[in-house]
Amino acid sequence: MDRLDLGALSLHFLALWFVAVGGPSTILPEIHRYVVEVNHLMTSTQFAEIYTLAQVAPGPNVMYVTLIGWQLAGWAGAAATTLPLLVPASTLTLLVGHLNERYPNAPIGRAIRRGLTPITIGLMFASATILIRAVNHDWRGYLITLLTVALVLRKPWNPLWLLAAGALAGIVGFV
Amino acid sequence: MTQTEPDRPQIGAFTLFLTFSWITLSGFGGVMFWARRVLVERRRWLTEREFVDLLTLGQLLPGPNVLNLTVMVGHRFGGWTGAAAAVAGFLGWPCLVVIGMGILYQRYGALPQVQQALAGMSIVAAGLLLATVIKLAMVLPRRWRPWLFGTLAFVGVGVLRWPLLWVMGALAPWAVAAAWKENE
Numbered sequence: 427m428d429r430l431d432l433g434a435l436s437l438h439f440l441a442l443w444f445v446a447v448g449g450p451s452t453i454l455p456e457i458h459r460y461v462v463e464v465n466h467l468m469t470s471t472q473f474a475e476i477y478t479l480a481q482v483a484p485g486p487n488v489m490y491v492t493l494i495g496w497q498l499a500g501w502a503g504a505a506a507t508t509l510p511l512l513v514p515a516s517t518l519t520l521l522v523g524h525l526n527e528r529y530p531n532a533p534i535g536r537a538i539r540r541g542l543t544p545i546t547i548g549l550m551f552a553s554a555t556i557l558i559r560a561v562n563h564d565w566r567g568y569l570i571t572l573l574t575v576a577l578v579l580r581k582p583w584n585p586l587w588l589l590a591a592g593a594l595a596g597i598v599g600f601v
Numbered sequence: 602m603t604q605t606e607p608d609r610p611q612i613g614a615f616t617l618f619l620t621f622s623w624i625t626l627s628g629f630g631g632v633m634f635w636a637r638r639v640l641v642e643r644r645r646w647l648t649e650r651e652f653v654d655l656l657t658l659g660q661l662l663p664g665p666n667v668l669n670l671t672v673m674v675g676h677r678f679g680g681w682t683g684a685a686a687a688v689a690g691f692l693g694w695p696c697l698v699v700i701g702m703g704i705l706y707q708r709y710g711a712l713p714q715v716q717q718a719l720a721g722m723s724i725v726a727a728g729l730l731l732a733t734v735i736k737l738a739m740v741l742p743r744r745w746r747p748w749l750f751g752t753l754a755f756v757g758v759g760v761l762r763w764p765l766l767w768v769m770g771a772l773a774p775w776a777v778a779a780a781w782k783e784n785e
Contacts, residue, residue: 445769446663451730455758456765463762475710478723479702485625485695486632488665492696496703504700508692515664516672516688523673526658537784539661541750541777544741545769548751550734552759557727567724574728575735585729589722596721597714 430467430499432506439491440510448546450488450511454553457494458560467498470560477557482589567601612646612678614686620644621671621690632667646678668692750776 438460446453454477461467468476476497480490488511495507526535562568574588595601620639627635633656640647647655659669668691675687709715741747750772757768 441766443663445765445773447773448660448666450665451733453765455762459762459764474723474727475706475719476703478719478726479706480699481726481729482722483695483699483702484628485698486628486665486667486691488668489695489699493699493703496700497707501700504696508696511664512668512688512692515662515669516684519659519662519664519669519672520676520684522662523655523658523669523676533784534781535658535661537781538777539657540783541780542661542773544747544751545754545772545776547734547738547741548754549758549765550730550737551751551755554727554731554734555759557723557730561720561723561727570721570724571728571731574725575732578729578732579735588725588729592721592723592725593718594721595724596717596719599717601717601721601724 430503432499432502435495435498435503436506436510439507440514443511443515446511446515447542448549450486450491451553452546452549454490455549455556457491458556461494461498468494472497474557474560478589482586564601570595570601610678612683614679614682617675617679617683618686618690621675621687622694625691626694636667636670640674646674746779750779 442453442456458470458473462470462473473494476493477490480493481487483489491511492504492508495503495505497503499506526532558568558571562571570592574592577583577588578585624635624639625632637652641649641652655670655673656666659666659673662669668688671687671691672684675684677683679686710719738751741751754768754772757763757772758765
């Protein structure tokens with residue numbers, strides 16, 4: 427893809443959102459594959475940095491999708507990645523929300539939830555490994571990643587403090 | 602469940618817009634916490650139980666789960682205009698903020714200090730995601746089947762780097778059918 431084809435980009439995101447059960451982290455591997463590995467529109471490091479920027483901003487973490495679109499093609503790019511996720515998902519939600527109020531205990535709902543949860547977790551694990559490989563270049567980076575995991579699992583701290591500590595570690599040249 | 606529609610209060614579109622703007626703009630590092638606090642504790646639009654039910658349903662549907670919750674709450678209290686107003690408040694501001702950060706990134710992202718700070722934060726952000734996954738995985742039942750499906754999804758998408766649509770197309774119907782059988 428020499429010139430960015432916005433139509434193809436938004437169609438790809440549209441297809442993605444129908445399988446994005448479990449939230450925006452499950453489609454990260456696929457967006458990375460499409461944007462970085464297949465079409466070479468940005469580097470893996472840029473991808474990870476954009477993800478991080480969106481994490482630092484207020485709002486839902488799905489905003490990394492908007493920012494990737496914006497980075498690729500400005501406002502049109504942001505619309506091309508964000509709207510395909512917004513419109514079909516919201517419409518379906520309204521429809522199912524309505525059905526659910528009528529039939530709150532349908533067994534098919536339970537089966538879908540129980541069946542898809544493990545897949546969602548597997549996909550999020552894939553996202554985490556892709557990001558970890560994109561951002562870490564030596565043992566010090568891996569050490570900080572592990573330390574972050576240990577702290578989050580043990581302490582109820584606001585993640586923003588950890589991000590600030592990471593920024594500091596970067597500025598003083600530790601990583 | 603009995604029909605409770607008649608006594609459900611109607612809430613104006615502007616109030617919905619403001620409330621969801623407030624939720625999303627307080628949501629540094631995750632909006633779920635603030636959604637619960639505002640909708641259940643402050644505004645008392647939902648009971649604890651209703652909140653969990655809507656959130657679970659939002660998780661089950663494609664799309665970000667808190668966005669799905671926003672759509673359902675907006676629709677429940679304000680119809681179609683309410684849903685649109687809630688979503689506009691919930692997504693509009695973060696969109697502007699994040700694009701503002703994108704502009705700063707394009708302008709100053711190449712400065713050495715900014716590069717170093719971003720590199721450090723990115724390492725932490727990757728760790729935060731891994732920690733979230735571990736927390737979620739701890740509530741999976743200790744049986745072989747869920748772990749098998751999780752592992753297959755990870756290997757297909759994360760290691761072999763196959764397209765997500767193929768992997769989901771192959772795994773999802775199989776996993777749901779297996780869970781359906783277990784129910785019976």
